[in-house]
Amino acid sequence: MNAGVPAHEPVQGGATRYADFLLLGGGIAGASAAATLRAEGATGSVIMLSAENVPPYHHTALSKGLLLGDDPEGRIYIHPDSFYAENDIALLLSTKVQRIDSAKQEVVTTTGERIGYGQLLVATGSKPRPLDVAGANLSGVFTLRQKTDADAIRAAMVGASRAVVLGGSYLGMEIAMSLLERGLKVTIIDQGPRLLPHLEAPRLSQYFEQYAEARGATLLLGDSIAAVRGRGKVEGVETAGGRLVPCDLVVVSIGVTPATSFLAGSGIPLDDEGYVLVDEQLRTGVANVYAAGDITNFPDPVFARRRHLQHWDNAVKQGRVVARNMLGRRLRYDEVSYFYCEVGDIGFNVLGATEEADSWIARGSLEKGSFALFYMKGDVPRALFSVGRPPDEIRVSEGLIRYRVALGDVKHRLREPGFVLDHIPTQTALILQGGGALGAFECGVVKALEEEGIFPDIVAGVSIGALNGAVIAGNPRHATQALESFWNDLSVTTPQLPFVEMRRAAAASKILTMGVPNFFTPRWVIPPKGPEDWPANWTSYYDTSPMKALLSKYVDFSTLKDSPVRLLMSAVNVTTAALEVFDSYVDDLTADHVLASGSLPPGFPWTIVDGKAYWDGGIISNSPLDLLLERCGPDGKRVFIVDLFSGRRALPANMMEVFARRDEIVYSERVQSDLHYREQIEYYRKLVDHLLSRLDEAEAAKVKRLPAFIQLMGDGAASTITRIVRQGQTGEHASRDYDFSDLAIQTNTAEGYAEAKRTLERA
Numbered sequence: 001m002n003a004g005v006p007a008h009e010p011v012q013g014g015a016t017r018y019a020d021f022l023l024l025g026g027g028i029a030g031a032s033a034a035a036t037l038r039a040e041g042a043t044g045s046v047i048m049l050s051a052e053n054v055p056p057y058h059h060t061a062l063s064k065g066l067l068l069g070d071d072p073e074g075r076i077y078i079h080p081d082s083f084y085a086e087n088d089i090a091l092l093l094s095t096k097v098q099r100i101d102s103a104k105q106e107v108v109t110t111t112g113e114r115i116g117y118g119q120l121l122v123a124t125g126s127k128p129r130p131l132d133v134a135g136a137n138l139s140g141v142f143t144l145r146q147k148t149d150a151d152a153i154r155a156a157m158v159g160a161s162r163a164v165v166l167g168g169s170y171l172g173m174e175i176a177m178s179l180l181e182r183g184l185k186v187t188i189i190d191q192g193p194r195l196l197p198h199l200e201a202p203r204l205s206q207y208f209e210q211y212a213e214a215r216g217a218t219l220l221l222g223d224s225i226a227a228v229r230g231r232g233k234v235e236g237v238e239t240a241g242g243r244l245v246p247c248d249l250v251v252v253s254i255g256v257t258p259a260t261s262f263l264a265g266s267g268i269p270l271d272d273e274g275y276v277l278v279d280e281q282l283r284t285g286v287a288n289v290y291a292a293g294d295i296t297n298f299p300d301p302v303f304a305r306r307r308h309l310q311h312w313d314n315a316v317k318q319g320r321v322v323a324r325n326m327l328g329r330r331l332r333y334d335e336v337s338y339f340y341c342e343v344g345d346i347g348f349n350v351l352g353a354t355e356e357a358d359s360w361i362a363r364g365s366l367e368k369g370s371f372a373l374f375y376m377k378g379d380v381p382r383a384l385f386s387v388g389r390p391p392d393e394i395r396v397s398e399g400l401i402r403y404r405v406a407l408g409d410v411k412h413r414l415r416e417p418g419f420v421l422d423h424i425p426t427q428t429a430l431i432l433q434g435g436g437a438l439g440a441f442e443c444g445v446v447k448a449l450e451e452e453g454i455f456p457d458i459v460a461g462v463s464i465g466a467l468n469g470a471v472i473a474g475n476p477r478h479a480t481q482a483l484e485s486f487w488n489d490l491s492v493t494t495p496q497l498p499f500v501e502m503r504r505a506a507a508a509s510k511i512l513t514m515g516v517p518n519f520f521t522p523r524w525v526i527p528p529k530g531p532e533d534w535p536a537n538w539t540s541y542y543d544t545s546p547m548k549a550l551l552s553k554y555v556d557f558s559t560l561k562d563s564p565v566r567l568l569m570s571a572v573n574v575t576t577a578a579l580e581v582f583d584s585y586v587d588d589l590t591a592d593h594v595l596a597s598g599s600l601p602p603g604f605p606w607t608i609v610d611g612k613a614y615w616d617g618g619i620i621s622n623s624p625l626d627l628l629l630e631r632c633g634p635d636g637k638r639v640f641i642v643d644l645f646s647g648r649r650a651l652p653a654n655m656m657e658v659f660a661r662r663d664e665i666v667y668s669e670r671v672q673s674d675l676h677y678r679e680q681i682e683y684y685r686k687l688v689d690h691l692l693s694r695l696d697e698a699e700a701a702k703v704k705r706l707p708a709f710i711q712l713m714g715d716g717a718a719s720t721i722t723r724i725v726r727q728g729q730t731g732e733h734a735s736r737d738y739d740f741s742d743l744a745i746q747t748n749t750a751e752g753y754a755e756a757k758r759t760l761e762r763a
Contacts, residue, residue, distance in 0.1 A: 019047035019090075021326060022107060022117035024097055026050025027059065028312055029123035029293030031078045032319030033326075038087045040327055044118065047090040049109070051124075054147060055081060055091060060312050062150045063174035064342055068181060069154055076147070097124075100266040102286045119288045119326045122268070122276060123319065126256035126294040126310055131166065135228030140249045144175060145256070153251060157182055160248035164188075164237050166225055167253035168195040170341045173208065175251050176217055177344040186217045187245050189237075191224040200354040201373060204385060207366055208343055215344055220245070256310060258295040271297045275308045280332045280586060282322050290326065292318035301334045301585065302402055303353050303382070313338040313707050328578075331631070332586040336402045338707035345698065347705035349394060352383030352401045361414045364389065372397075374414050379406040388701070391710040396421040399636040403427050403457070426636035430456040430472070431625050434463025434598065434618035435644035436737035440745040441726045442468045442642050443487050444752025447480040449640065452760055456640075458566045458632055460624040462617040465642075466569040466597035467551065473567040473584060474555035486554050487749065489518050491742040507741035515542060516740045518550045520604065540605035544598075548591040557591065560584040568627045570617030571596040574606050579620045581627055582609075603738075637719040642752075644726050685713055724759045726751065 021037055021044055023030040030048055037046055050056065057076040066076055084091045096110045100120070107115045128143035130136065142153050157163075161184060165176040168190035179186045188195070194205035195212065209219060223241040228234060228250060236246040258274045268284045268291075269277040275297035282290050282298065293315035300307045314337035321333045339350040346369075357375035364371040372393065375383035384397045400407070403426045413419040430449075432442050442465065449455070455477050461469030468483060475482040495506040515521045520542035528534060560567060567584035571593075582593045596607040596614035606613040617624070625641065692700045703709055726748075728736075736744070 016114055016116075017047065018045070018116040018118075020044025020118040021046045021121070022115060022119070023048045023121045023123065024107065025121075025123035025125055025293070026052050026056045026091075026093070027123060027125045027293060027315065028056065028078060029125075029315040029319040029322075030121065031056035032316045033121055033123065033292065033323040034089050035079070035083075035087075036320045036323035037326065038089070040324060042323075042327060045090070046088065047092065047115065048084075049092050049095045049097060049107070049115075051094070051096045052146060052148075053094045055079070055084070055093070057147060058312075059145075060340070062144055062147065063171055063178060066147065066150045067144075067154055067175065067178045097262050099262055099264075100268065100289075102267045102289060105288065117288070120290065121319075121322055121326070122260075122263070122284070122289065122291045122295065123293045123315070123322075124259040124262075124295060125315075127259045128252065129255040129257055131225065131228075131250075131252045131254065133225055133227050135230065135234075136252075138228050138230050138234050139232060140230070140234030141228055142249065142251050144171065144251060144253065153249070156249045157184065160184060162187075162247040164225075164245055164247045164250045165253065166190075166250065167255070168192070168219075168221070169198060169253065169255075170196065170339070172251075172253035173212070173343045174341060175253060176212065177215065177342075179251075180215050180217060181344075187220060187247070188212065188217055189220045189223055189225060189239060189245075191222065191240075193222055195219070195221070198354065199350070199385060200357060200375070201360060201385065203360075204366075204373065208346075211344065211346065225250075256294070258308075260295055273297075273308075280334075281325050281330060282318060282333055283325070290322045292322045298333060301332065302336055302404075303356065307353075309337055311337045311339045313340070328580070330581070330583070330586055332583065334402070334585070336398050338398075338710070340705065340707050342702070342705075346387060347702055348385060348387040349705065349707060349710065350383065350385055351394070351398055352381070354383040354385070356382040361411070363414055364417050370417075376411070379408050379411050380404050381407065387705075391704065391713050393421055394710050395635065396424075399426045399633070400424065402633075403636075424636075427457040427632065427638070428454060429458040429460065429628050429632070429637050429639045430469075431623060431628065431639060431641040432459065432461035432465025432468050433622050433642060433644045434465055434600075434616065435622075436464055436600075437740045437744055438644045438726065438737055438748055439464030439468055440487050440748035441644060441752035441755075443480075443483040444749040444754070445640075445642050445724050445756040446472065446483055447749075448753050448756035448760065450478070450480050454640070454760075456565055458568065458628060460568040460628045461597070462570050462622060462624050463598045463600060465624075466594050466617075467547075469567050469569065470551060470560075470589075470594045471554045473560055473563050473565040474557075476563055476565045482554050484749070486550070487745050489550055489553075490516060490740050491745045492516055492740050494741040494743040503743060504739065504741065507743065508739050511738055511740055517546060519547050519740065520544045521546060540601060541603050542605075544595055544604050544607075547595060547598075551591040551594055555591075555594075557589050560589050566632070568624060568631055569593065569597040570621065570624050570627055571599070571607075571609075571614035572617055572619050574613040574615055579617060580614070581631065583631060634719060639719060639721045641721060641723045642726075643723055688713060722759060722763055724752075724756050726755065 023033055034046055034048055056078045061076045098108050098110045100107050105117050128145045143149060163179045163184045164187050165172050166189050168188050176186050176188050195209050196205050199205060223239045225237045226240045227238045229236045229238060234250055236244055238244055260270060260274045260276060268286050268289060271277055276284055276291040276295050278284055278291050278296050278298050280299050282292055284291050294310045297306055297308045317335045318333060321331050324331050336351055341348055354375050356377050359376045361374040361376060370388040372389045373385040374381050381400045386394050405426050459469040459472050471482050471486050472479040492511055494503050522542055523538055561584060569582045570579055573580055582589060592607050592609050596609050597617050599607045599614060600616035606615050692703060
């Protein structure tokens with residue numbers, strides 16, 4: 001790592017600094033990004049700027065443990081103080097940003113210091129919406145957004161007997177319950193007709209209204225504060241409805257606004273409310289500038305619209321994605337964020353977009369503390385409210401929401417507490433290897449799958465598998481005809497000779513010397529245009545330009561982002577040796593992206609994409625299952641892997657078989673069994689369960705409701721893997737992977753079809 005600025009070093013006016021990664025904001029998004037950068041191997045300098053005077057902490061503790069004084073202060077911090085120095089992260093506290101000069105790639109602080117950056121993350125969070133009435137500035141009127149706010153409210157509670165909480169949403173309810181627990185008489189005022197309106201479920205709102213009243217709260221709904229009364233200090237509030245409510249303190253919780261005013265003039269685009277407009281990779285549109293957390297207005301592919309969320313879990317996940325994208329990963333943010341809330345002793349999770357529902361399905365009993373409410377839009381779950389339900393159920397529901405799974409005939413069974421949700425597969429994935437002309441086998445497999453009504457939601461391919469995958473994604477649910485035509489266009493007529501072996505040898509010789517007209521052309525038949533075309537300067541033996549035209553015949557690349565089939569392909573960056581992923585839901589794919597995945601040297605030249613040279617991804621990994629798991633998650637998948645190279649084979653009997661077997665081993669599917677990994681996970685789960693058993697029941701129940709517990713301990717829907725293995729024949733000719741003769745293509749296609757049919761029948 002580069003030597004960085006010592007952690008917690010104060011800013012000195014006029015000093016000049018530089019950070020390869022400059023992170024603005026001391027919240028969870030920035031802290032998550034910093035930790036991920038180092039975990040992912042970032043070696044440049046990292047500087048975090050925070051306007052607060054303490055290291056990043058969990059804001060979720062403000063309205064609960066910290067407000068009550070139950071949590072030791074050290075427990076609220078995201079990382080121990082030593083973390084920043086140990087990871088060479090310079091944390092500059094009490095540092096406010098005045099403006100950003102994006103042209104010079106500099107940040108200017110309020111002390112006048114200029115800090116240059118290579119890449120910048122804006123994650124400055126939000127600030128409370130102020131109360132704009134007479135008396136709002138009296139002593140005893142508070143908002144709650146920072147640790148200093150919680151400290152001030154806790155101090156004001158001493159000697160106080162009555163409090164008013166303005167706002168009956170999530171934060172307002174948590175604050176009210178904490179004040180009640182400390183013995184204050186609390187009045188909750190909200191201008192809406194019900195509490196917790198964002199739950200979009202009158203039944204739930206009614207339940208929490210009754211619960212709050214049972215705890216001693218007074219509810220004034222459909223009303224608002226018109227003025228705060230008192231002489232130098234709060235003595236009461238006057239409502240718009242004419243009520244006078246005596247109180248010793250007021251906590252205002254009526255929403256937030258993004259802390260982005262300092263971005264004026266930076267060129268960073270904002271929406272009408274001041275949220276930072278970002279794309280699916282959380283880029284702002286200004287070079288090398290990203291945004292994450294509360295301030296973002298981002299395109300949510302799960303719900304097909306732009307959203308902004310003030311959720312802790314959303315900030316964590318966006319911080320991680322930004323860090324990886326700063327390192328060149330080009331990941332799309334497509335998570336279902338969790339929102340966790342504790343109203344008294346009731347802790348619940350909300351996933352998804354509750355406002356999208358047109359019907360609701362209840363599961364379990366709210367009164368008994370084990371309840372789920374599925375928010376349905378037609379047959380598709382769009383959100384979940386859950387209290388006291390098993391983590392596995394919540395994890396599976398996350399997948400159903402994320403992948404918009406239509407539940408159809410089983411929808412009514414959601415009401416049954418014993419109905420196991422992980423029996424519902426969420427996505428079908430097809431993994432296609434590289435193998436040159438053997439890719440015709442994959443064509444036969446797809447035909448068999450479609451005849452059985454199996455259509456992929458995701459295709460992950462490499463090399464010839466990427467070419468096949470592009471055709472499949474470009475022709476969703478009717479790929480067979482397109483693939484067969486594609487391979488027919490690739491085929492080379494086999495010479496009419498007496499014996500099969502003679503015909504194959506003649507075809508292979510013809511292809512080596514003259515190429516495949518619609519795929520590759522030998523350089524020695526292309527007239528040189530200049531010195532770069534002389535043989536001494538060749539970097540490949542063939543030119544693959546013809547394939548670009550063929551791909552464009554079968555794939556409308558402008559439609560791939562909207563295709564129901566997501567296409568993932570891998571290629572190796574020639575200069576960095578890094579395996580990179582092209583994703584149809586992230587990248588604006590072209591024929592060059594597909595060719596890059598199949599540019600196997602020295603036969604084929606590297607392909608230039610966005611100014612970078614790429615070779616065949618099979619050089620590093622010929623089976624892109626890892627791409628699928630990384631980009632689309634490990635849970636709830638029905639995966640079909642097409643193996644073009646058999647893992648088992650008898651010992652070679654001659655040199656030709658030695659070469660053939662060598663290639664089989666190099667390019668064979670290397671998906672490692674996850675049995676050992678699952679065993680380790682199970683050991684950790686047992687350890688956590690043991691530790692929880694040492695806590696009292698109420699405290700253990702709180703831990704089990706935390707989003708982190710659910711996502712780490714919950715076991716999502718099981719995935720199944722079906723392998724369709726090309727057996728081939730003993731003594732296969734070494735030309736098998738470049739034998740694009742019509743005879744070989746027909747043979748490989750037929751074998752793929754037959755093997756897939758046999759495999760599906762056994763399954």
